[in-house]
Amino acid sequence: MIGNHWFHPALVLLLGGAVLPLVPARLKKAFLMAVPVLAFASVLVMFGMPRGEYWHVPFLKWTLLFGRVDSLSLVFAVIMSGMCGIGTLYGLHVDEDAQHIAAWTYVAGSLGAIFAGDLLTLFLFWEMMAFASVFLIWFRRQPESTAAGFRYLLVHVAGGLSLLAGIVLHVHATRSTAFAAFDVHNPGAADYLILVGFLLNAAVPPLHAWLPDAYPAGTFNGSVFLSSFTTKTAVYALCRGFAGMELLVWLGVIMSLYGVVYAIIENDIRRLFSYHIISQVGYMVAGVGIGTAMAINGACAHAFAHILYKGLLFMGGGSVLFMTGETRMSKLGGLYKKMPWAFFLTLIGGLSISAFPFFSGFVSKSMIIQAGFENHLLWAAFLLNLASIGTFYCNGLKVPYFVWFGQNKCEPATLERAKDPPWNMLAAMGIAAFFCIFLGCYTPALYNLLPYHEAAMEYHPYTSYHVSESLQLLLFTGLVFFVLVKLKKIEPHAGRNLDIDWFYRMGGRAVLWLARKPIQSIDTGVGEVYRIGGLVPLMKSALLVNRFDNGIIDGAVDGLASTVRGVGARLRFAQRGALQENLTFVFAIAAALLLGFIIFS
């Protein structure tokens, strides 16, 4: 069952999380860093091992495959396990063990899905991601985080159900559980259901609203993890299953612009960054849709670069939140004197996502656009370039300017508290910033990891034309921005932008209203009919029943009731009525049962 000394990096994180509460306080920080480093190392050693399949586990009449190691799974595993280390360092000073355990379990779900060779294993880890990540939102312990967490969970459960239904149909039709390319040219119901599950996690409109709803509600460090794993695991799954599906080109282009439009009018910096996840994942989805070797390379390279620079941007946003308690640009401004390093490092993230020459986005995003041009998808390529303008406008200009420069609109308390974050947060940002520049300057570091090696070696981003094209595009965007600032046309102001989540948030309220008003009055009416039409005969029959009841039933029921009360009193200590805790408890039991099932069957 276990061969060739391959060890699953997800198991490293899960075991590390299980042991964490037992580690003495003085060793805690060292242990917190050791676990992700070990997980990262367990991915790195795979480069020295033969590619192939490890850890086949029999389950009922199927065989689960936990370790499919090939170039596609490796490129995602490297960056995800690496980002786990950076994210843990960023939140190193958080004392609550459960927060670290939730983050590691979430990353384990992601790594498990990436190495999964069959659809059942994929589904198992897919759900693990959803149920672990929601705690990164709940741990913020604000009323809006609790509500956003529940909405996040409900949406992901719906997506998971679609995925499961698709898997069941697919397995029934093909008699195979293997997770390989689906029929993208003649997709059936099963393929579409699976696709919907993947697209929901990739936040493709109209299935995207959970992302800008939940990510700004997470803890300062939890959102760094959130920004990296769910959507990029979905990009991996799309690369594996739906490469070359033309529908995805257009969905990708639409989402790249959709995210930009919302980001331009957004006031909260973490929600702005969230909309730019949608925009950036749009490039990757379009790349998957184009489906050529260069486009798939581009999608993978862009996911790799994106995890670093988006993590860095969320770390910048998290620093502002952690140090000032504020993330709305209408209540910030002029902070550069107080937090210059947070500004500088966030700016590097902003330049990387904008694809400036010598930053990581430049060497990854261009591959996808180039593949679009080469496949004569001219409109798609030009529209993706248009989205690039919005990317620089928001991440490279708007956020740095209105948070750290511009007019100071801080409350006195915000200004009082503002200063550069603790060393570990700056160090994590510094590491991410270093790699953003390193990948942009030394292209073989990234290109050698890509799944189509020959296509990657043939691609050269640093041509005079490409550099000139990018610099013109970006610097003239900068010109427009500063002219608009000078004209006071784009001052951030307090406000909220409604998105698709309006329908289910208001739908929920409609159900509540229905329950309160019409259903309540029907209930009252029916009660009245019963009272008049039923009461008199009822009283008579009740008298008869009463005699029977007093004599025989009471004795039995009293005995039963006292037993139930006794058991209930004991159970009451075990559960305190907190829904989140109960959910965890239920899923922990389910997971334990499943594990037992796998081991003993």
Add this chain to the structure above:
Amino acid sequence: MNLLRLIDFLRDHLRTVVRISIAALVFLVLLDAVPAIVDKEHAHTAAEHIPAFWSAFGLLGCLLLVIISKTFGHLFVSTREDYYDR
């Protein structure tokens, strides 16, 4: 702190910084028109051979995006901050 001093230095000489930036933009457009320096063999469409095509694309594209987004927000989706808190 050196980083802070650098930022303050640039802010103190804002006029010069702006002049240098504008000169750089002009220089960039001029370079784009010299085939010996910017080799347009990598261009995919005829339009891209027009000098400063991407400058114009950036300039107009940015204006277009801002106008469309602001109008869209204003007409359809922007509302008060506590909309969901009622």
